[in-house]
Amino acid sequence: MKTLGKKIRLLRHQKGWSQEDVAKRLDISIPAFSKIETGITDINLSRLEQIATLFEMSVVQLLTFNDSEQQEKYVSELEILTKKLQEREAEVIGLQKKIIDLFEEIRRTKISV
Template sequence: MYDITISQKIRALRKKRHWSQKHMAELLGISVPAYSKIECAFTEVSVSRLKLLAGIFEVKASWLLDEEEAVVNQENEVLKEKLNACTAKVMVLQRKLLERFEQKI
């Protein structure tokens, strides 16, 4: 099983939104180095900051604390990406098949 920390979740949520550490620091009202320490797990996240982060990312603070649920969500994201890739391949094959069919007509 994976060991997903709060810091890793925060970083993943930030990257998913294509936000910079500078943007996050501004949202939290802290310096960029202070925010970087949160993502690198060099500093613990206070309860008030945890609530603020949960609000920013529109997730429950309890989710940020729950390692098992994060693993399931992470695995679901990987499966969604694989499904999307397969769907795209199927669509390409369908187009090719249709083109070949139309050439024979």
């Protein structure tokens, strides 16, 4: 449940809400909400539905929130690394072309001498 608490904390921060704001909206004490965020308190289904509604999402969206963001982060990192790899491959091809050109120049020089 700690990961769920982290997701709830992240959502709260994205909304710019304090723990007090959320606790009031859920009609619970600040310490009770803090225990939800830290994973000390397990959340029952009705509280989970209440929290999901507060953040304007379904229970499934709440439970999977940030999992897709994490995947998007990995995809983004993968795209960056793929681009860097393509740049390096182009650099290697350019260097190979220079080596071939230099080899041809040396060969021509030997033939003309």
